[in-house]
Amino acid sequence: MVLLLAGCSVEVAPDNQTSANTSEPAGPARWSDATTEQLRDAINARGAHGLDQMAFDASASDEAGLTKQALTYAAALARGATDPTKLYEVYTVPRPDPDLRAGLAGALRSGDVRGWLNSLAPADDNYQRLSKAYVALRTDPATRHANIPVTGDAIKPGATDPRIPTIARELVILDYLDEAAAQGQQYTPAMVKAVQGIQADYGMKPDGVIGEEALAILNMSDVDRARAVAVAMERLRWLERTPPATRIDVNLAAARLTYWRDGKIADSRKVVVGEPDTETPQLGSPIFRLVANPTWTVPRSIQEKDLASKGAGYLKANNMKWENGWIVQQPGPKNSLGLVKFDMQNDHAIYLHDTPAKALFAMIQRQRSHGCVRVEDALGFAEMLARDGGVVDEWHQARGTGKETFVKLPKQIPVRMLYQTVLFDDAGGPIVRNDPYGWDDRVGAALGFKAGRALRVESGATDVGP
Structure with a gap:
């Protein structure tokens, strides 16, 4: 033929x-x-x-x-x-x-x-690891994780229960518990605190009692894991095979930034991204300049939702003024953009920036903003980019003015806002994390999988920042 x-x-x-x-x-x-x-x-x-x-x-x-x-x-x-x-x-x-x-x-x-x-x-190691994990989850019973039995009996603080080791393992995977504290069959105070944190993030009563609701989050089946891994592979297939060697990748699901310099990881740090319902979109958009001592023009959406009921006293206390029909926050330590803004080229008014709300970086679920990306130790990160770009002197001068000042980068730095719910442990094995935006559902359905666990983070933005 x-x-x-x-x-x-x-x-x-x-x-x-x-x-x-x-x-x-x-x-x-x-x-x-x-x-x-x-x-x-x-x-x-x-x-x-x-x-x-x-x-x-x-x-x-x-x-x-x-x-x-x-x-x-x-x-x-x-x-x-x-x-x-x-x-x-x-x-x-x-x-x-x-x-x-x-x-x-x-x-x-x-x-x-x-x-x-x-x-x-994709031919990279991560894709190959995902492929092996998927095949194993679908075909090899020996690799299957032990599901947590739902017996109807809630686990209360201080109790001893044979389900505790498996629960502790999931808490470690989700970053709510240190691995050193995941020992034995007793429901310890450290585990109680971890469970309270996950309950609060998912809109439950944070009583520390492990009942059916908490188990629904922790009790991921092999079907759920296989679906998440397949979705992760699909998202990698969406990406260009040879991305820029120097770039910034932001994983919105994990709320973490990775700075690649000449093909190697130069820096990784926590970020705060959009909360559910004001999600940070999946963008490809370069940083083209640093802004020292930025002003913030409050978007209409935030102005109407969060500031409409505020009086002149609130605006004065937060260094805000009306300018040409807009509320503009002046430079300074109270500015919602902090002391540096990383200007990006896109049509969605999304950018990276500093923040005075430092406590948010200590949270596990950092989907807490109105859509922009807040960077941990943003001044340190700006210093790194300025030094790499050869404009560190200009950057220092700009900061010293105390006024909004722009420093153009000689070469734009591509930024990719990605969404990956499968990460890799120290041994290179894939671990399935939670899906804070519920964005795995639509990809999984399009790939032919039955509906997964529709559990979304309920964080609630804690300030009026972007």
Whole structure:
């Protein structure tokens, strides 16, 4: 069986190059029995990519059908099986856009459709770890986590219960408990405090009693874990394969920032991001300048929701003035942007900044802002960026003015606002964290998974800052 690839000219050579430098003209891109079998094998093995809940047809035997199936599956590996711009109101993170038709033509001519398909998904270590974890969760009973039995008996402070070790492990994974405190079968004061914290973050009565509601958060099944891992792989497929070597990645789910310099992690620190209902969007947007001693023009939404009932005394106490119909907070230690703002280029008025509300960084769930990203030790981070950009002297002079002053960076720093609920422990193993925005649900559903746990953080913004 030999079939011609529909739409592929015989002049198209592998890797989208012409055949001008070869002595023989490039041959036509044709399907053979071998390449057809490779396509079917690849689609049947799609569980390695967490795509086994989606129906990819592998039954075609005609020219057009095989080509369509190959390009559909290739697109799922290369760009993702779902479209984040349709799943979310805002998604501007740079995405891959390979020439799949030319790639398939080259693969058919070389007789290696399998190798070409294998080259399309992310090749980094994290993706490979996720793939192995997903396959294990779906097929290997020996790797399964012990679920916490729901017996109907609540666990009260001081009690001894055989479920405690498993509960403690989940509390450690979710960052509510230090690993050193996760010992034995007694429900210790340290664990009680951790449970109270998780209850408060999820809108429960923080009484420290482990009942059905608390267990619903802690008791993640292997089905839940497999779904989260598959979603994590899909989100990695959305991303360009070679991101800028120097960049800033913000994980909105974990509320953490990572600064990459020349391909290596130079810094990592906590951030405060948008609370549920004012979520920080998934953006790709560069920092182009530092702002020392920034002013803050209060957005209409915050002005109407949080300041409408405030009088002149409140505005004066917080160094706010009316200017041209807007409330503008003047520079200073009380300014909601703190002492530095990291200006970014986007249409959504989202940026990184300092904050006077330092206590928020000590919280586990740091989804507490109105949408912008507050950076822990923002002055230290600004100093780092200024030094790396060769403008540290200008930055020091700007800070010393006490007035709003702009320092342009010689080279813009790309920023990606991402959302990943699966992180990796010190041994490189994937651990499933909570989903504060509930954003895994729509991706999981689009990948063919049944609805997951719809448990959302209920943080509540604690100030009027952006």
